[in-house]
Amino acid sequence: MSANTPAAVIVLAAGGGTRMKSKSLPKVLHPICGRTLVGHAVSAAQELTPDRLLVVVGHQRELVQAHLAEYYPGVRTAVQLEQNGTGHAVRTALAALAAEGGEPDGTVVITTGDAPLLTGGTLAALVAAHAAQGNGVTVLTAVVPDSTGYGRILRDDADAVASIVEEKDATAAQCAITEINSGVFAFDAKLLAEALAQVTTDNSQGEEYLTDTLGILRTAGHRVGAVVAADYRDILGINDRVQLAEARRILNSRLTERAMREGVTVVDPATTWIDVQVTYEPDAVLLPNTQLHGTTHLGEGCQVGPNSTLTDTLVGAGATVSNTTAIGAEIGEQAGVGPYAYLRPGAKLGRKAKAGTYVEIKNSELGEGAKVPHLSYIGDATIGAHTNIGAASVTVNYDGVNKHRTTIGAHCRTGSDNMFIAPVTVGDGAYTAAGSVIISDVPAGALGVSRAQQRNVPGWVERKRPGTDSARAAAEANGA
Numbered sequence: 001m002s003a004n005t006p007a008a009v010i011v012l013a014a015g016g017g018t019r020m021k022s023k024s025l026p027k028v029l030h031p032i033c034g035r036t037l038v039g040h041a042v043s044a045a046q047e048l049t050p051d052r053l054l055v056v057v058g059h060q061r062e063l064v065q066a067h068l069a070e071y072y073p074g075v076r077t078a079v080q081l082e083q084n085g086t087g088h089a090v091r092t093a094l095a096a097l098a099a100e101g102g103e104p105d106g107t108v109v110i111t112t113g114d115a116p117l118l119t120g121g122t123l124a125a126l127v128a129a130h131a132a133q134g135n136g137v138t139v140l141t142a143v144v145p146d147s148t149g150y151g152r153i154l155r156d157d158a159d160a161v162a163s164i165v166e167e168k169d170a171t172a173a174q175c176a177i178t179e180i181n182s183g184v185f186a187f188d189a190k191l192l193a194e195a196l197a198q199v200t201t202d203n204s205q206g207e208e209y210l211t212d213t214l215g216i217l218r219t220a221g222h223r224v225g226a227v228v229a230a231d232y233r234d235i236l237g238i239n240d241r242v243q244l245a246e247a248r249r250i251l252n253s254r255l256t257e258r259a260m261r262e263g264v265t266v267v268d269p270a271t272t273w274i275d276v277q278v279t280y281e282p283d284a285v286l287l288p289n290t291q292l293h294g295t296t297h298l299g300e301g302c303q304v305g306p307n308s309t310l311t312d313t314l315v316g317a318g319a320t321v322s323n324t325t326a327i328g329a330e331i332g333e334q335a336g337v338g339p340y341a342y343l344r345p346g347a348k349l350g351r352k353a354k355a356g357t358y359v360e361i362k363n364s365e366l367g368e369g370a371k372v373p374h375l376s377y378i379g380d381a382t383i384g385a386h387t388n389i390g391a392a393s394v395t396v397n398y399d400g401v402n403k404h405r406t407t408i409g410a411h412c413r414t415g416s417d418n419m420f421i422a423p424v425t426v427g428d429g430a431y432t433a434a435g436s437v438i439i440s441d442v443p444a445g446a447l448g449v450s451r452a453q454q455r456n457v458p459g460w461v462e463r464k465r466p467g468t469d470s471a472r473a474a475a476e477a478n479g480a
Contacts, residue, residue: 004128004131005050006108007050007104007108007189008050008051008052008053008109008189009045009053009110009111010056011053011054011056011111012086012090012183013038013057013064013112013114014057014089015028015059015114016058016059017114017239020239020240020241027239028041028113028114029064029067030244032244032247033116033252033255033275034293035277037113037115037116037238038068038114039072040276041118042072043120043276044111044120044122044123045109045123047119047120047123047124048109048120048124051106053075054075054076054077054093054096055078055113056078056079056080056090056092056093057077057078057080058081058089065077078093078096079092084201085201085205085207085208085209085210086207086208086211087199087209087212088207088208090110090196094108094192103189103190105189107189108188108192109123110187111123111183115184115234115235116247117250117251118182118184122140122230122231123184126140126184126186127186130186133223134223135223135224135225136220137188137192137217137222138227139161139181139184139214139226140182140226140235141182141226141227141228141229143178143180143228144178144179144180144232147178147179151166151167151183152177153177153180153181153226160224161224162218162224163214163215163218164181164214165211166203166204166205168203169204179228181211182229182235183235191222192213195212195216196213198216233250251276255275256272257269259274262282263280263283263284264280264282264283264298265284265286266286267287267288268287268289271290272289272290272291273290273291273292274291274292275292275293278293278294278295278297279298281301281317282301283301284301284302284303284304284315285301286298286304287304287306288305288306288307289306289308290305290307290308291308291310293310294313296310296312296313297313297315299314299316299319300317300318302321303320303322305322306322307322308322308323308324308325308326309324309325310329312327313327313330313331316330316332316334316335317333317334318334319331319332319334320335320336321337323338323340324338324339324341326343326347328345328347329343329344329346329347329348329349330348330349331349332351332353332368333351334351335350335351335354336352336353336354336356337349337355338355338356339357340357340358341357343355344360344361344362345362346362347364348364348366349361349366350366350368350369350370350385351368353370354366354371354372354373355372356371356372357374358375358376359372359374359375359377359378360376360378360379362378362380365383367384367385367386367410369385370384370385370386370387370388370389373389374391374392375391376394377395379397379398380403381395381397381406382406382407382408384408384411384428385410386410386411387409387412387413388412389408389414390417390418390434391416393414393417393420394419396419404422405422405423406420406422406423406424406425406426407424407426409425409430411428412426412427412428412430412432414426415431415434415436416434416435417434417435418434418436418437418438419436419437421437425441426438426448427441427442427445429444429445430442430445430448431446432448433447433448436448436449437450438450
């Protein structure tokens with residue numbers, strides 16, 4: 001095992017997060033840019049490729065454990081039944097690791113589940129410094145504009161780390177210190193266990209502080225090191241929704257900047273939001289008020305926006321998407337979507353296909369060059385290549401119990417205001433007349449017509465609506 005590969009990473013995520021004022025959702029499950037808070041912590045830890053990764057859970061642990069099991073299979077959890085401080089949480093984690101696979105031997109990294117801006121690169125720098133300096137413990141610190149709420153780093157005359165004092169236990173002079181504890185550490189595993197055995201609850205909170213281990217190890221003659229984060233914002237923790245919003249803004253700024261440096265044009269980064277899983281190719285263009293969520297991918301040279309929200313959606317090269325909401329859709333190369341379109345899960349548009357103004361498509365495929373230009377609903381349907389669907393058309397797919405499928409072949413021309421009562425098939429090259437309700441299959445090359453014969457009743461308005469503007473207009477037109 002490399003010195004820069006931790007024996008274990010422990011993520012502390014047991015706290016209640018009372019300042020979030022959330023009844024139904026634990027603090028660490030609040031989302032930010034495509035991941036939960038704890039998801040960001042786990043993802044950063046995984047970049048270290050540790051031998052073991054464990055998350056300490058407590059408050060609403062069933063929800064946190066279910067989330068981890070779904071999105072981060074293989075990540076273990078340990079339950080801290082009573083939240084008696086960070087030292088107690090780490091002791092709980094070490095006991096769980098020992099019971100499962102033996103006591104860790106090497107470097108143990110401890111991080112928190114509420115610091116979504118912390119990167120794998122910052123953690124790697126901490127581990128590398130810890131190994132290179134031969135420290136008993138190395139703490140990640142930051143110099144911040146406002147240190148309120150954080151433990152302060154106390155240094156000795158040689159500028160080495162002497163200890164960490166929690167704000168509630170700090171003097172006025174110590175509170176003025178701007179170098180803070182991030183809550184992230186790299187420990188020698190055996191020294192950590194020995195130091196934790198000596199931690200007491202002699203403090204204002206009556207809790208076991210993990211930070212007390214630094215003084216214990218220093219007194220025992222072990223080196224206590226520190227790595228100052230290159231960007232102090234990396235270590236910012238989330239305690240309330242104001243801080244959550246600020247962290248989201250910072251992370252989104254990083255994500256949009258990365259996209260621009262990789263060749264994406266972001267016209268207005270302040271109104272463009274990108275999740276961490278989003279991928280893209282050069283020369284994609286994002287117009288204002290655009291949100292990209294989940295596993296959305298942008299192909300080369302496509303244009304998305306303005307006012308578009310795409311979730312788990314594939315946008316092909318050269319496609320144009322305007323004023324659109326898309327979820328779980330596939331938009332082919334050079335296809336056009338919008339404005340004001342809604343692509344629901346399973347919508348697949350082929351190359352140069354079009355879903356136009358006020359069009360909704362669900363669980364349906366449009367072949368190459370197929371068009372649904374206006375005011376239509378296409379659900380559970382297959383539309384062939386180069387077919388044109390007339391305005392105000394609906395594939396009537398639901399009979400109240402089951403969904404049924406409509407198939408319209410290639411090079412068809414369907415009239416406006418058509419209802420296709422599924423299951424029904426329209427053959428290649430067929431036409432359907434405007435205003436038709438298509439209840440039977442239309443053979444290839446045929447014209448499907450299903451509408452009542454028009455009947456005009458002369459003089460009806462003047463007889464039935466005398467004295468109205470319509471009657472007067474009719475009389476004038478008829479030369480009365």
